[in-house]
Amino acid sequence: MKPTNTQVLFRQEPHGFPTSEDFEIVKTPLPDLAAGQVLISNLYLSLDPYMRMLMGGGWTYSGNPMTPGQVMVGRVLGKVVESNNPDFTPGDRVVGRLGWQTHAISDGSNLDFKIATKKDVPLTAYLGACGSNGVTAWVGLKIIGNPKAGETVLVSAAAGSVGSAVGQIAKTLGCRAIGIAGSEEKCRIVTDEFGFDACCDYKRGDLAEQIQSVANDGVDVYFDSVGGEMLDTVLPCLNRAARVPVCGVLCQYNAEGGCYGVKNTRLIFDKKLRLQGFLLSDYREVWSEARAELEDLVASGRLRYRETIATGIENASEAFTGMLRGHNIGKQLVQLM
Numbered sequence: 001m002k003p004t005n006t007q008v009l010f011r012q013e014p015h016g017f018p019t020s021e022d023f024e025i026v027k028t029p030l031p032d033l034a035a036g037q038v039l040i041s042n043l044y045l046s047l048d049p050y051m052r053m054l055m056g057g058g059w060t061y062s063g064n065p066m067t068p069g070q071v072m073v074g075r076v077l078g079k080v081v082e083s084n085n086p087d088f089t090p091g092d093r094v095v096g097r098l099g100w101q102t103h104a105i106s107d108g109s110n111l112d113f114k115i116a117t118k119k120d121v122p123l124t125a126y127l128g129a130c131g132s133n134g135v136t137a138w139v140g141l142k143i144i145g146n147p148k149a150g151e152t153v154l155v156s157a158a159a160g161s162v163g164s165a166v167g168q169i170a171k172t173l174g175c176r177a178i179g180i181a182g183s184e185e186k187c188r189i190v191t192d193e194f195g196f197d198a199c200c201d202y203k204r205g206d207l208a209e210q211i212q213s214v215a216n217d218g219v220d221v222y223f224d225s226v227g228g229e230m231l232d233t234v235l236p237c238l239n240r241a242a243r244v245p246v247c248g249v250l251c252q253y254n255a256e257g258g259c260y261g262v263k264n265t266r267l268i269f270d271k272k273l274r275l276q277g278f279l280l281s282d283y284r285e286v287w288s289e290a291r292a293e294l295e296d297l298v299a300s301g302r303l304r305y306r307e308t309i310a311t312g313i314e315n316a317s318e319a320f321t322g323m324l325r326g327h328n329i330g331k332q333l334v335q336l337m
């Protein structure tokens with residue numbers, strides 16, 4: 001007998017942080033497979049900040065906004081259970097944009113890759129350190145940030161999935177890594193587990209002083225996932241010709257009303273800084289190279305990561321809001337099966 005598909009639909013644009021009212025859970029029967037299609041049993045759902053932008057607010061990042069009634073967009077790790085497609089056999093593990101649902105039918109076009117299991121790389125790493133988050137860190141740091149050995153790399157959201165990878169990749173390049181995170185506990189994990197040289201707790205309220213006290217020679221690369229006031233605070237700490245890969249604007253995803261106006265813009269000119277926004281989807285040509293490198297780093301223990309795992313699709317929306325509020329450490333996942 002065919003299983004029933006449980007789906008989380010986008011219901012309405014949230015005001016501020018999303019609540020359960022903004023989602024709807026439905027159960028739907030699964031149709032028979034057409035030629036070329038596969039049935040996938042979804043094992044883990046990745047929860048990412050970009051999904052909040054797809055829920056409204058006028059963002060054009062990452063494709064079109066969702067429309068009410070649509071299955072929530074999301075990357076999933078799943079197992080092929082039935083195949084009418086010669087490229088896939090039952091048992092294959094795949095990662096793709098399959099949405100917030102327990103099952104998916106795919107013709108392969110929305111799949112990112114088939115997982116070739118590698119010793120000492122756990123499966124869920126393919127949604128985090130060896131998946132799009134790790135590759136984002138790799139692209140943003142190596143291509144946009146372009147750090148040289150001996151330079152200092154400052155990383156915001158450093159206890160999160162992308163940020164924790166950025167600092168550790170920086171260390172493999174011979175750089176000094178300094179994190180910024182939102183609690184004393186997160187800062188301890190950033191230094192003691194992820195091996196950053198120092199970490200500043202931005203919620204203490206004296207971020208500029210903390211950065212100055214640990215970045216004695218200034219900052220050469222600021223990996224910016226937050227924007228706004230934090231960027232303003234960091235700008236005076238940057239060295240001449242520093243690079244700022246702009247990976248995201250976490251401070252604005254749930255903000256209602258106007259945007260924070262960055263005041264220290266004269267420093268961009270004065271110090272000849274280079275701020276560059278980037279999107280992972282524009283760097284497809286390096287994905288496999290990056291993933292292979294990240295797999296080696298994870299397998300050899302040089303890239304460590306944490307996961308915060310919620311259980312059950314019915315708890316996905318709560319876990320999503322929790323991640324946006326900073327309740328996660330490392331990659332936020334939902335175990336579906």
Ligand SMILES: NC(=O)c1ccc[n+]([C@@H]2O[C@H](COP(=O)([O-])OP(=O)(O)OC[C@H]3O[C@@H](n4cnc5c(N)ncnc54)[C@H](OP(=O)(O)O)[C@@H]3O)[C@@H](O)[C@H]2O)c1
Binds near residue numbers: 047133157158162226
């Ligand atoms: N450019 C791209 O192609 C691309 C691809 C993937 C991800 N991203 C971006 O990368 C960033 C990190 O994503 P992720 O998936 O790794 O998420 P994550 O860092 O694992 O989780 C989000 C974290 O952001 C921090 N945060 C939330 N609001 C904040 C605020 N107002 N100020 C400072 N920190 C805040 C929280 O940690 P604290 O407790 O430390 O505040 C929270 O745990 C996001 O900006 C995301 O949009 C960009």
